[in-house]
Amino acid sequence: VRATIYGVLPSNPTHSARLMAEYTGIEHRIVWILPGLHPALIHLYGFRGSTVPAMKLDGRRYQHSRAISRALDKASEGPRLFPTDPARRSEVEEAERWGEEVLQMVPRRVYRWIAAHHNSFRTQLAGEVGIPLPAIAAKANAPVARVMASRAGATDERVRETLAELPGHLGHVGELISAGVIGGEEPNAADFQIVTSVRTLLCHEDLAAAIGDHPASRWARELMPEYPGTVPALIPPQWLEPLRATA
Ligand SMILES: N[C@@H](CCC(=O)N[C@@H](CS)C(=O)NCC(=O)O)C(=O)O
Numbered sequence: 001v002r003a004t005i006y007g008v009l010p011s012n013p014t015h016s017a018r019l020m021a022e023y024t025g026i027e028h029r030i031v032w033i034l035p036g037l038h039p040a041l042i043h044l045y046g047f048r049g050s051t052v053p054a055m056k057l058d059g060r061r062y063q064h065s066r067a068i069s070r071a072l073d074k075a076s077e078g079p080r081l082f083p084t085d086p087a088r089r090s091e092v093e094e095a096e097r098w099g100e101e102v103l104q105m106v107p108r109r110v111y112r113w114i115a116a117h118h119n120s121f122r123t124q125l126a127g128e129v130g131i132p133l134p135a136i137a138a139k140a141n142a143p144v145a146r147v148m149a150s151r152a153g154a155t156d157e158r159v160r161e162t163l164a165e166l167p168g169h170l171g172h173v174g175e176l177i178s179a180g181v182i183g184g185e186e187p188n189a190a191d192f193q194i195v196t197s198v199r200t201l202l203c204h205e206d207l208a209a210a211i212g213d214h215p216a217s218r219w220a221r222e223l224m225p226e227y228p229g230t231v232p233a234l235i236p237p238q239w240l241e242p243l244r245a246t247a
Pocket residue numbers: 010011012013014038039050051052053063064065066100104108148151152
C-alpha cells in the first residue's frame with residue numbers, strides 16, 4: 001500500500017482525500033479515527049496538526065486536503081488532479097481554495113451545532129462509527145461535542161448566518177459548473193474538494209428538502225452518489241427560511 005489516509009467518517013475533506021486517491025488509482029488504505037477525539041489521536045500517528053484528512057504517501061506525511069491533492073497529483077501514474085494548461089490550472093486552484101477556505105466550514109458548523117445540541121444525534125453517530133453502548137457514549141461525549149462546536153464557531157447566531165449564506169455559495173458552485181472549471185468529463189482537485197461539502201449537506205433531511213433540486217446538488221449527487229450517514233431534521237425551521245426563499 002502506497003498511501004494511508006487518516007480521517008473521520010463524517011468529515012467532508014476526508015472524503016475528498018479518499019475520492020482523489022480512488023480517482024488517481026493510487027493504492028491506499030484508510031484509517032478511520034474516532035470523531036471528536038481525532039484532534040488528539042491524529043498526533044499519535046506522527047502528524048503535527050490536529051485536523052484530518054492526513055496522509056502518509058511513499059514515506060512522507062501530508063496534512064491538509066490541499067497538500068494531499070498536490071501530493072496525489074504528483075504521485076499519480078494515471079489520471080491527474082490538476083490541468084496542465086497554466087491558465088486552467090490557476091482556475092482550478094482558485095476554486096479548490098474557495099472550496100477549502102469557505103465552503104468546507106458550512107457543513108462542519110451545522111453538523112457540530114446539531115451534535116452539540118442533540119443527544120439523539122450523538123447516539124446515532126456513536127452507533128454509526130461503532131462505539132459500544134452508543135446511548136451511554138452519547139451522554140459522556142456531550143462536553144466533547146460542545147468543544148468541537150466551539151472550535152468551528154458553531155454558535156446559534158453563526159450557524160443561522162451560515163445557513164443564510166448557503167444560497168450564495170450554491171450559486172457560486174453553479175457558476176463554476178457553467179464556466180467549466182468543475183463538472184467536466186474529468187474531475188479535478190476542485191471537483192473533489194467542493195463535491196463532498198455539497199454532498200454532506202444533502203445528508204441532512206431538512207437541507208435536502210430545501211436545496212435538493214439546486215443544479216449544484218444535482219451535480220454533487222451525480223459525482224458522489226453515496227455519502228455515509230444521514231442527519232434527521234434537527235435544524236430550527238426558522239433558520240431554513242432563507243433557503244426556502246431562494247429554492
Ligand atoms: N481545512 C483543512 C482542515 C480540515 C478540518 O478542519 N478537518 C476537521 C474535520 S472535517 C478537523 O479535523 N477538525 C479538527 C478540529 O476542529 O480541531 C483541510 O482541508 O484539510
